[in-house]
Each structure stands twice: as structure tokens, then as C-alpha cells.
Amino acid sequence: GAVVSQHPSWVICKSGTSVKIECRSLDFQATTMFWYRQFPKQSLMLMATSNEGSKATYEQGVEKDKFLINHASLTLSTLTVTSAHPEDSSFYICSAPRGWEPQHFGDGTRLSIL
């Protein structure tokens, strides 16, 4: 069964609003989680590494003030897209390594900004 859960799976909102996406590890603690963005028919692009209890590490070109990441507990990381615009519409996916196991991915969140 799933070991990483994402919520919501799909969200539609108006331009200018902020949207929060949750990523939970279901049966393990994750001190690190990863956030990816995937445009249609493209690969996954790493946005940031979420670190429990400390600041996230953002990849080059990703605006940290636009994509706020909070990893307040060992089982939950959140990504908030602030003042979202149509160009932010994408598929957002999180993942978490479990021990020495490979990264387990959530089922993604489809974000549509009107």
C-alpha cells in the first residue's frame, strides 16, 4: 500500500490565491522529503528538499518566497504556492526515503490556476 500520501489530489483556484499541498509519510518518520514539479509530458524537476526542523533547500531558479515549504513534524511537509498564477499550474509530487529504501512517491497534486 501507499507509504506517502498527498492531499489534495486536485485543486482549482483563482489567480492570486495561495494553495497549500500536504505530504505525509504514513508509517515512518521522514526527516527529509522532496518536492517535485512536473509539466505535461515532461520529466520530474526537483524544486526543493524539505528538512524537518530547519529551512528547506531550494534548487536553482526556484523562488523560495513563491513556494513556501514547512516541515514541522517528522511525518508532514507542506508546500504553499503563494499568490498563484496560471503559469504555476502543474503536477506537484512529493517523495520521502524510508530508511535505506528508495524514495517513495505520493500520487501527486494537480494544480490548476484559472
Added chain:
Amino acid sequence: QQQVKQSPQSLIVQKGGIPIINCAYENTAFDYFPWYQQFPGKGPALLIAIRPDVSEKKEGRFTISFNKSAKQFSLHIMDSQPGDSATYFCAAALGTDKLIFGTGTRLQVFP
């Protein structure tokens, strides 16, 4: 240095065929090479993974071949089925650190 190159971009085979997807990397420090399968609207699911001390790994109908000297690895799908139609991504990483994904291969298996 951090790129993973994947080919082909798309692949069409008949049921029973053996599609082969190839990947190449530059960073010799990578020590973990997984393959993921992704269906539309879903997150990637791990298929099979290999570490550089092994030249081949087989799990069910999926086989990874790994050539450390050439810095290349490939995925073979034996006896492919229509249900295997999906997008496949290779990736590389250092341990459980961030994954660097290839560009993806869209596979279609026709009955």
C-alpha cells in the same frame, strides 16, 4: 555533471516484444540507479533499482543492465503487455539523496 540522459523519447512495441530504454550519466559518484513507472495522473512507482557493484538485476519481467565503465544503464521489459504502457523514467542518486531524473520514455504496447 548532474544530468541523466534517456532515450528513446517514445517507443511502440507489440505485445510480447522486448522494449529497451537506455540511460547515461556523467557523475561517477552516483551509487543508486532506479527505474520508475508512471501512469497518467499518478506519481512515479519504483520498478527496479541497481547499485554500481552489480552488472545486471532481474525482477520478474524487468531487467536492468549496468555498464559502469561506459556510465550507462538500461531497462529491458520481457514479454511486454498492454498494461505496461506508461512513461518510464531512469534516475540516479547518491544514497537516499535527491534523485536526478532522466527525460522519460513513453512506451506503448499494442495487443
